[in-house]
Amino acid sequence: MKLLRDKVQQDGIVLSNQVLKVDSFLNHQMDPVLMQEIGKEFASRFAAENITKVLTIESSGIAPAIMTALEIKVPLIFARKQKSLTLRDDIFTEKVYSFTKQETNEITVSKKFMDASDHVLIIDDFLANGEAAFGLARVVEQAGASVAGIGIAIEKAFQPGGAKLKEAGYRLESLVRIAGLEDGEVQFAEADEVVTP
Template sequence: MKILEEKILSEGTVLPNNVLKVDRFLNHKIDPQLMFQIGEEFARRFEGKGITKILTIESSGIAPSVMAGFVMQVPVIFARKKRSLTMVDELLTASVFSYTKREVQEISVSKKLLSPEDRILIIDDFLANGEAAQGLVNIVKASGGELVGIGIVIEKAFQNGGDQLRSKGICVESLVAIDSLANKTISFSKNKEVQFQ
């Protein structure tokens, strides 16, 4: 997705340990117009798949998911990392290690919000080692619903999460794939390489 690559180059920064900082448009400050374009692109890529629900995880997955749900006219469910007093129903849970927060979190979704009749699209902002995505896949499995695929805004293709998920036969669509962040240089897949300012 060209416009997203351009946004990453103009507003992203590379931190040590292969961390890509995109807090100026995706996961702290949000560009709603860009989120809508992202939603349209997810809708295009998963068109005709009969999706009934989008599943994501708080917090950074919510904005792109809500726009995808708006375009596709399906509800969005976000897995919670922390239980609230209002989560009094039976829960589907999975354990997820957060790379940027350095801790294992139990994510949960109220069981009644997903059913075996659902055809579910998982959406998240990043895919790196695939921990969050795999946790969401486990929740879909536990629900009895069908996993249609996974839509990712930015895939770090040099980490193995995407490969692991695809090797299981899961359709993973990334709007942008990054091959390397070495030397503060953002290198997108298809050999397009641009020096980070």
């Protein structure tokens, strides 16, 4: 997606070979028009799927996901993240490890809002190791629902999440794929040379 790629090129800050900072437009300050375009792009890529719900995880997934849900005209559910949890039988829970924060969180979705009739599109802002995406997919499967696909704004393609998700059989659509962050610069993956306008 050219618009997002240009934004990464212009405003992304390479902090190290592993870390790209995009807090000026994606995950602290957000450009609402860019979010709307991201929503339209995901809706268009998954237009052939009969999606009934969009699912994301708090917090930075919410803006792109609500725009996607608005385009598809289905509800958005955002999974809550908490450090520890008292056992409850009205929620689906999955453990998700964060490599960035080096901690495990429980993610939760109320059982009221997802069942076997649902076909769910998972949306998130970043994909690195795939822990969050796999956790969300496991929640969908716990509900007996099906995963329509996984839509990611920025994939760090030099980390293993994308390959693992595809290997597990999920359809993955990443709007921008980053091949590396060497020498303080963003290297985009080849697949992005063929960009949607």
